[in-house]
Amino acid sequence: QVQLVESGGGSVQAGGSLRLSCAASEPTYTRPCMGWFRQAPGKEREGVAAIRSDGSTSYADSVQGRFTISKDNAKNTLYLQMNSLKPEDAAMYYCVADLSYSGGWCSPGADFYYWGQGTQVTVSS
Numbered sequence: 001q002v003q004l005v006e007s008g009g010g011s012v013q014a015g016g017s018l019r020l021s022c023a024a025s026e027p028t029y030t031r032p033c034m035g036w037f038r039q040a041p042g043k044e045r046e047g048v049a050a051i052r053s054d055g056s057t058s059y060a061d062s063v064q065g066r067f068t069i070s071k072d073n074a075k076n077t078l079y080l081q082m083n084s085l086k087p088e089d090a091a092m093y094y095c096v097a098d099l100s101y102s103g104g105w106c107s108p109g110a111d112f113y114y115w116g117q118g119t120q121v122t123v124s125s
């Protein structure tokens with residue numbers, strides 16, 4: 001059982017930056033795949049970014065070049081650096097870990113097994 005606790009959400013003006021953190025109860029170096037999802041009211045859940053055990057990353061087209069996913073294995077923490085934020089980035093952001101299916105590909109839209117409770121991001125224009 002992996003517990004994930006997000007933090008770092010808040011309100012920011014368009015063009016600003018935020019860094020989300022996700023503290024994991026298990027060593028992050030043992031997790032083959034971790035990532036971030038988001039969901040805005042009335043919209044479908046969207047995979048934002050994923051990071052594999054080798055440190056390689058993938059992003060949704062909507063955030064490519066603006067968001068950066070990373071992890072600090074010494075702190076068992078996953079991060080999402082969000083720059084040049086837009087109003088459409090406003091959503092509840094969720095930290096995720098471990099693919100539901102062992103043969104799946106670690107990508108932003110994958111089916112993840114463990115989910116955090118989420119942290120709210122608001123972007124004003």
